[in-house]
Amino acid sequence: MSDIVWLDGQFLPRQDARISVDDRGFIFGDGIYEVTRCVDGRLFEGPRHLVRMRAGLAGLRIDQASLPDDAALLALHHELLARNDLTSGQATVYLQITRGSAPRAHQFPAASVPPTLYLSASRITPADALRTTGARAILLPDLRWARCDLKTVNLLGAVMAKQRAVESGAQEAVLHRDGVVTEGSITNVFGVLDGVVRTHPVGTRILRGVTRDVTLELLHAMGQPVEERALLLEELPQLSELFYTSTTQDAMPIVRLDDRTIGDGTPGPVARRLGEAFARALHDAKRLR
Ligand SMILES: Cc1ncc(COP(=O)(O)O)c(C=O)c1O
Numbered sequence: 001m002s003d004i005v006w007l008d009g010q011f012l013p014r015q016d017a018r019i020s021v022d023d024r025g026f027i028f029g030d031g032i033y034e035v036t037r038c039v040d041g042r043l044f045e046g047p048r049h050l051v052r053m054r055a056g057l058a059g060l061r062i063d064q065a066s067l068p069d070d071a072a073l074l075a076l077h078h079e080l081l082a083r084n085d086l087t088s089g090q091a092t093v094y095l096q097i098t099r100g101s102a103p104r105a106h107q108f109p110a111a112s113v114p115p116t117l118y119l120s121a122s123r124i125t126p127a128d129a130l131r132t133t134g135a136r137a138i139l140l141p142d143l144r145w146a147r148c149d150l151k152t153v154n155l156l157g158a159v160m161a162k163q164r165a166v167e168s169g170a171q172e173a174v175l176h177r178d179g180v181v182t183e184g185s186i187t188n189v190f191g192v193l194d195g196v197v198r199t200h201p202v203g204t205r206i207l208r209g210v211t212r213d214v215t216l217e218l219l220h221a222m223g224q225p226v227e228e229r230a231l232l233l234e235e236l237p238q239l240s241e242l243f244y245t246s247t248t249q250d251a252m253p254i255v256r257l258d259d260r261t262i263g264d265g266t267p268g269p270v271a272r273r274l275g276e277a278f279a280r281a282l283h284d285a286k287r288l289r
């Protein structure tokens with residue numbers, strides 16, 4: 001099975017791809033990334049990922065002049081999928097851009113240093129089995145920095161939280177800060193309280209997930225009342241449903257949070273309807289590029 005990646009201007013086998021030990025992604029975690037879902041060789045909500053990617057680059061002040069434009073980046077994704085025999089079925093493309101390679105110094109390198117651009121692709125198996133039973137999650141303090149809106153490769157907050165979840169036999173960690181639920185370690189979190197779906201508003205405390213935006217659209221189309229207002233920790237015992245969203249998981253019901261059963265311990269009606277809506281959205285030509 002071919003495993004071809006793109007690194008700094010060329011396609012090459014993964015085992016031949018090399019980055020410098022001076023790359024600022026390696027030394028400082030100085031870069032951004034995107035993970036895009038692909039269905040039959042096309043990108044689900046591709047332009048939204050590119051918009052977020054460029055906002056992240058602007059947020060980190062990484063110069064975009066030497067990077068491919070959006071059309072060229074989309075073409076690169078398509079070509080990568082084709083070279084990896086991923087033009088049918090489901091896959092993800094991982095994209096990473098760092099501030100490039102230069103002798104170690106915290107301040108930015110000279111403007112002449114180009115960013116490093118890396119893409120790889122993998123087949124994925126949709127998490128349908130887990131969606132049927134529902135996932136387990138643990139509640140943890142949100143110890144991340146104050147710019148969670150930037151999708152940086154500096155992911156230690158997520159790494160430590162996700163590891164705690166896995167060690168607890170759970171699939172995700174739900175994070176809280178100042179008495180409210182922010183998001184998951186690698187997902188956005190939604191809860192249903194008194195028939196209204198609630199999620200943390202966009203801002204610097206969460207990543208604005210592409211799946212979060214799609215979820216809000218699907219909920220509106222379902223006629224489901226939604227409020228972008230953070231869930232309070234003290235409201236958690238009253239939730240009838242809790243679920244998380246991400247590019248690879250769609251909307252995943254949480255049926256147990258620490259030792260607490262959510263609802264009746266099975267995926268609730270909002271999450272189930274969302275799951276069906278996602279299954280249709282993934283094949284909606286208007287969302288595929
Ligand atoms: C912290 C965090 N929140 C939310 C998400 C979900 O984002 P998306 O729906 O774009 O995959 C991710 C995905 O990596 C994430 O890391």
